[in-house]
Amino acid sequence: MVIGxxxxxxxxxxxxxxxxxxxxxxxxxxxxxxxxxxAAQARDQADTHELKARQHAAEADERAARSRRxxxxxxxxxxxxxxxxxxxxxxxxxxxxxxxxIEE
Numbered sequence: 548m549v550i551g552x553x554x555x556x557x558x559x560x561x562x563x564x565x566x567x568x569x570x571x572x573x574x575x576x577x578x579x580x581x582x583x584x585x586a587a588q589a590r591d592q593a594d595t596h597e598l599k600a601r602q603h604a605a606e607a608d609e610r611a612a613r614s615r616r617x618x619x620x621x622x623x624x625x626x627x628x629x630x631x632x633x634x635x636x637x638x639x640x641x642x643x644x645x646x647x648x649i650e651e
Contacts, residue, residue, distance in 0.1 A: 643649050
């Protein structure tokens with residue numbers, strides 16, 4: 548009878564060890580799954596931030612190009628204004644040259 552109790556105790560001990568091993572494996576598998584999910588979420592966030600960074604860079608490039616175009620237009624308008632002033636001055640001088648009422 549004592550031998551039967553010893554065998555039963557050994558069987559219970561083996562079953563407990565098996566249960567602990569199975570629970571440990573399930574826990575490890577769950578930790579692995581959680582880590583994979585967290586890594587996937589971090590990658591998604593990184594992709595989102597990268598997309599925003601590209602968008603901001605594109606907007607900055609567009610702004611810079613617009614600024615360069617505006618600068619070119621401003622320079623052209625400045626040259627045109629200077630040319631108009633020069634033409635106006637030449638016309639005034641010519642008018643003064645041919646006006647009989649203006650003494651030289």
